[in-house]
Amino acid sequence: MAKKKTISNTDIITFYMDYVLEHNTQPKTVYAFAKANNFEEQKFYEHFGSFEAIEKYIFYAFFHNTISVLEKSEDYTNFDARNKLLSFYFTFFENLTANRSYVKYALERHKHSLKGLTLLSQLKQAFTNYIAQLEIELIDTKQEQIDKIQRRGLKETAWMQLLITMKFWMDDTSPGFEKTDIFIEKSVNTSFDVLNIAPLKSLIDFGKFIFKEKVQMH
Structure with a gap:
């Protein structure tokens, strides 16, 4: 599946909130988080420096x-x-x-x-x-x-x-x-x-x- 090309800070926030509520913990790495949500890791850092x-x-x-x-x-x-x-x-x-x-x-x-x-x-x-x-x-x-x-x-x-x-x-x-x-x-x-x-x-x-x-x- 092709990676999402456009990711907004609202998208990342939604992905993050969903993840922590499902797993009761932060993602282990930004790489794993981006991969799970089908976007490139660098897209994360365009909006946020860390979880x-x-x-x-x-x-x-x-x-x-x-x-x-x-x-x-x-x-x-x-x-x-x-x-x-x-x-x-x-x-x-x-x-x-x-x-x-x-x-x-x-x-x-x-x-x-x-x-x-x-x-x-x-x-x-x-x-x-x-x-x-x-x-x-x-x-x-x-x-x-x-x-x-x-x-x-x-x-x-x-x-x-x-x-x-x-x-x-x-x-x-x-x-x-x-x-x-x-x-x-x-x-x-x-x-x-x-x-x-x-x-x-x-x-x-x-x-x-x-x-x-x-x-x-x-």
């Missing part, structure tokens, strides 16, 4: 597919930051659920090692950039260093929240993963309620007013 590179990219692809779907929605583009993030979560976890067997295989294989963190490195980069682009309002201290720390802290906290939600989803056995949906709604809304700076701004303004009045009185 580990595929694994990293797969989690980034879940993110990319999520954003692609959301950006086609006119409603989404008009949402505030809170509802954009909620929409992201629900759509992202629909993507994960559609590939649940693979996600559980990949994450559980590395759950006791640093490789688990490396596996999600591309997802983390993309997700934290997304959080930054949401322009979630923080306290403007007029101090560049403090504002920078705030923004970094927001991105790291958001990333930890995503990881915790992924762990909850992996352990969820409710029909249609309805408990995960509830968890997402409560955790995202709680995060934004904590970040709600309007009352804090009012308090700061009130404090400034009192201070100013006291200074004038003296």
